[in-house]
């Protein structure tokens with residue numbers, strides 16, 4: 001089986017019921033709800049401003065996605081992406097560097113500027129929604145810089161060991177760090193690099209771990225270009241149910 005299918009294993013493990021949440025592309029009319037989510041999930045020095053959020057939507061409306069509760073309409077999760085050169089990882093040190101890179105014209109790589117969620121179902125629906133659009137867009141992988149919130153406590157116990165010892169540490173087959181484990185279960189399995197001073201995040205001692213997630217079935221690129229979006233959506237919906 002294509003390893004990249006693991007991207008959706010979290011979704012597949014759940015029983016199919018009436019959708020609790022729906023995803024769609026964001027518009028500037030979502031700014032109040034985005035700010036509310038941002039305030040809840042990020043500290044003051046990390047949270048994006050209204051202007052930042054507006055710029056993300058206006059720069060790449062096709063890469064700004066939100067998930068909403070089907071019953072109340074409340075925003076559950078948001079995801080902002082941007083196109084980056086395939087070799088961008090070697091050229092950047094910080095999250096800010098990644099956001100300031102000019103958007104790549106010809107590339108198969110996306111960078112996750114930010115993922116925020118107050119309900120795991122929101123992330124599942126959001127990734128599910130984006131999958132067929134990613135295939136049609138010709139994207140093959142998503143990179144993101146994950147916090148490593150267990151690092152500070154580990155460092156107290158191992159003051160002289162290299163950070164990589166913690167980042168690559170496993171419990172069974174899964175990463176020891178809770179957030180790396182979270183992303184691993186969503187298909188972001190490859191650790192590309194460890195970046196000190198990546199962003200302000202105290203429990204991570206400001207480190208970020210650049211992860212790569214392969215987009216399932218993206219290797220069939222020319223096929224996706226030759227069929228319509230509704231057809232790709234039917235295929236990805238079916239794959240999600242089968243997994």
Ligand SMILES: CC(C)(COP(=O)(O)OP(=O)(O)OC[C@H]1O[C@@H](n2cnc3c(N)ncnc32)[C@H](O)[C@@H]1OP(=O)(O)O)[C@@H](O)C(=O)NCCC(=O)NCCS
Nearest residue numbers: 041115116117118119120123144145146147149178179182
């Ligand atoms: C990370 C995030 C997007 C996950 O949202 P979610 O899909 O709704 O899932 P949850 O927050 O319920 O976390 C699910 C599991 O992941 C683990 N996890 C994720 N992030 C974690 C963190 N920072 N510290 C500890 N555990 C974490 C937890 O073990 C949790 O397990 P639990 O169910 O036993 O509590 C959300 O917590 C969030 O918005 N965090 C703040 C911003 C952030 O860190 N974004 C990602 C930056 S790349």
